[in-house]
Amino acid sequence: xxxxxxxxxxxxxxxxxxxxxxxxxxxxxxxxxxxxxxxxxxxxxxxxxxxxxxxxxxxxxxxxxxxxxxxxxxxxxxxxxxxxxxxxxxxxxxxxxxxxxxxxxxxxxxxxxxxxxxxxxxxxxxxxxxxxxxxxxxxxxxxxxxxxxxxxxxxxxxxxxxxxxxxxxxxxxxxxxxxxxxxxxxxxxxxxxxxxxxxxxxxxxxxxxxxxxxxxxxxxxxxxxxxxxxxxxxxxxxxxxxxxxxxxxxxxxxxxxxxxxxxxxxxxxxxxxxxxxxxxxxxxxxxxxxxxxxxxxxxxxxxxxxxxxxxxxxxxxxxxxxxxxxxxxxx
Ligand SMILES: Cc1cc2nc3c(=O)[nH]c(=O)nc-3n(C[C@H](O)[C@H](O)[C@H](O)COP(=O)(O)OP(=O)(O)OC[C@H]3O[C@@H](n4cnc5c(N)ncnc54)[C@H](O)[C@@H]3O)c2cc1C
Numbered sequence: 001x002x003x004x005x006x007x008x009x010x011x012x013x014x015x016x017x018x019x020x021x022x023x024x025x026x027x028x029x030x031x032x033x034x035x036x037x038x039x040x041x042x043x044x045x046x047x048x049x050x051x052x053x054x055x056x057x058x059x060x061x062x063x064x065x066x067x068x069x070x071x072x073x074x075x076x077x078x079x080x081x082x083x084x085x086x087x088x089x090x091x092x093x094x095x096x097x098x099x100x101x102x103x104x105x106x107x108x109x110x111x112x113x114x115x116x117x118x119x120x121x122x123x124x125x126x127x128x129x130x131x132x133x134x135x136x137x138x139x140x141x142x143x144x145x146x147x148x149x150x151x152x153x154x155x156x157x158x159x160x161x162x163x164x165x166x167x168x169x170x171x172x173x174x175x176x177x178x179x180x181x182x183x184x185x186x187x188x189x190x191x192x193x194x195x196x197x198x199x200x201x202x203x204x205x206x207x208x209x210x211x212x213x214x215x216x217x218x219x220x221x222x223x224x225x226x227x228x229x230x231x232x233x234x235x236x237x238x239x240x241x242x243x244x245x246x247x248x249x250x251x252x253x254x255x256x257x258x259x260x261x262x263x264x265x266x267x268x269x270x271x272x273x274x275x276x277x278x279x280x281x282x283x284x285x286x287x288x289x290x291x292x293x294x295x296x297x298x299x300x301x302x303x304x305x306x307x308x309x310x311x312x313x314x315x316x317x318x319x320x321x322x323x324x325x326x327x328x329x330x331x
Contacts (some may be wrong), residue, residue: 003041004028004179004180004181005031005151005178005179005180005181006023006028006029006030006039006180006181006182007023007028007029007031007180007181007182007183007184007328008030008031008032008033008170008178008180008182008184009023009030009031009032009033009169009184009186010033010158010171010182010183010184010185010186010187011032011033011034011185011186011187011188011190011191012032012033012034012137012142012152012154012186012306013038013039013041013042013043013186013188013312013313014035014039014043014134014138014141014313014317015043015306015307015309015313015317015320015321016032016038016136016139016184016186016187016306016322017032017038017039017138017145017186018141018317018318018321019186019306019320019321019324020032020145020150021141021144021145021150021321021323022321022322022324022325023325023328023329024148024150025148026229026325026329028185028328028329029149029151029154030145030149030150030151031147031150031151031152031178031180032150032151032152032153032329033153033154033156033158033171033173033178034121034153034154034155034156035049035155035158035187035190036154036155037041037123037154037155037159038138038143038152038154039135039138039139039142039187040138040187041188041282041283042188042282042283042284042285042313043134043138043152043279043314044134044138044190045206045208045274045280045281045282045315046134046137046150046282046284046313046314047131047207047228047230047240047241047314048131048132048133048134048137048230048314049129049131049221049228049230049314049315050066050069050070050090050129050130050131050132050314050315051066051095051126051129051313051315052066052154052311053223053226053311054102055109056102056105056106056108056109057102057105057114058312059291060228061291061292061294062291062292062312062316063109063113064319065292065294065312065316065320066231066312066316066319066321067105067113068318068319069102069315069316069317069318070128070130070292070315070317071286072319073090073130073132073315073318074090074092074130074317076318077089077090077132077137078090080137080140080141080144081140083086083144083147084140084143084144084147085126086136086140086142086143087140087142088132088133088136088137088138089132089133089136089232089233090130090131090132091130091131091233092127092128092129092130093130093131093220093222093230093231094125094126094128094129094219094220094221095125095126095129095217095220095222095223096120096122096123096124096126096220096221096222096223097117097123097124097125097126097223097224098122098123098222098237098267099123099223099224099225102252103208104222110139110330115128116128116228123224124221125220127210128156128240129167131221132314133166133232133233134314137314138213151202156173156176157173157174157194158172158173158187159171159172159173159193159194160172160175160194160195160305161183161300162177162179162194163300166299166300166301167300167301167302168182168183168202168297168300168301168302168303169302170183171183179278180302181302182302182303182304182328183302183303183304184304184305184306184324185197185230185304185305185306185307185327186306186307187307188201188283188285188307188313189201189202189203189248189283189284189285189286190203191285191293191305191307191308197293197305197307198298199287199288199289199291199293199308200287200288201286201287201293201307201308202245202247202285202286202287202288203247203248203283203284203285204243204244204245204284204285204286204287205242205243205244205245205246205250205281205282205283205284206240206242206243206281206282206283206284206319207240207241207242207244207252207253207257207260207279207280207281208238208239208240208241208254208260208263208279208280208281208282209238209239209240209257209260209276209278210236210237210238210239210276210277210278210279211236211237211238211261211264211274211275211276212236212272212274212276212277213235213236213237213241213271213274214235214236214273215235216231216235216269217231217237217251217274218231218237218268218271218273219231222267224267226243227239227240227241227260227263228240228241228293229263229264229268230233230265232275236277237264237271237274238294239260239261239263239264240260241254241260241329245251245286247281250281250283251281251282252280254277255277257276261276267271267294271278279319284309284310284311284313285307285308285310285313286302286308286310286311287307287308290310291308292307292308292309292310292312292316292320293305293306293307293308294306294308294320294323294324295323295324295327296327303326304327304328306320306321306324
């Protein structure tokens with residue numbers, strides 16, 4: 001029999017690690033299980049923009065979680081930097097929207113949430129939008145939660161729940177059972193693979209490239225026709241992304257690589273000769289309803305779900321994790 005903990009977190013992406021952090025800071029003991037290495041899936045693959053792209057296309061919950069996170073993100077990054085020595089490189093780089101977006105919807109959204117933008121020769125500039133260098137944030141977060149006492153167990157795949165009298169009492173892996181008072185499912189695009197969720201979660205692949213420029217050729221995050229360019233602090237430039245409903249096929253293809261590069265140098269010709277340093281893909285956790293799945297499970301006691309964040313897990317993680325913590329500590 002495995003050891004008993006207050007809370008088991010299944011999955012160590014941004015959502016699982018942030019959930020673990022909020023709980024341990026309330027004195028809840030946490031064990032986090034990941035089938036691979038924490039932080040190396042969708043959360044690593046993403047762009048780190050701290051806002052939904054075209055937020056007016058999303059539901060109220062997504063907007064609420066995103067705004068609530070935006071308020072605390074900078075301080076959170078500073079705190080994690082101070083505690084770990086790893087800088088998540090939070091930068092308020094602003095987002096320049098170059099395309100002709102859905103104007104009536106956008107205006108209604110801006111009025112509702114009191115969001116302002118400036119006219120720019122190339123489009124609309126949302127100067128408050130920030131970014132984090134997500135791989136660095138994940139590295140820092142892992143060190144931080146380990147230091148705070150979270151028990152991280154990697155390369156352990158959860159296969160099922162342990163249930164007694166309609167109450168979840170832990171999880172089953174190939175070799176061992178883990179017991180806990182509460183279980184939180186944060187296993188991203190894989191969530192429905194091991195657990196039948198009412199609202200099914202499936203992978204939506206995205207490919208991305210990084211260009212090894214050293215001086216800052218791009219000032220703001222640029223968004224145009226669903227694709228974007230993100231300038232990092234050291235001058236490197238990320239270009240994304242695709243939206244591919246192809247299951248768990250993680251191949252990257254050269255055609256996509258070329259078209260992402262072209263998208264970038266058509267807008268910033270100086271990027272034409274810049275070397276493509278890396279090209280990768282990741283699986284966004286999409287849900288059938290298109291909504292985040294956040295809260296207590298309807299059928300089983302002591303089971304909580306925090307997944308389905310689709311394109312917005314990095315920007316919603318702080319508030320989404322805070323909500324789960326509130327539910328658990330007030331139960
Ligand atoms: C190309 C791309 C660009 C993106 N850009 C942005 C952006 O700019 N801004 C933004 O906010 N979001 C962005 N996203 C979305 C964001 O990355 C995701 O919403 C977020 O990472 C989801 O976090 P997660 O922790 O749920 O998933 P993941 O990071 O995928 O973590 C899930 C974890 O669960 C583990 N796991 C799964 N099954 C099991 C099991 N059975 N047992 C144990 N462990 C298990 C996995 O190993 C994994 O580590 C982007 C995504 C992609 C792919």
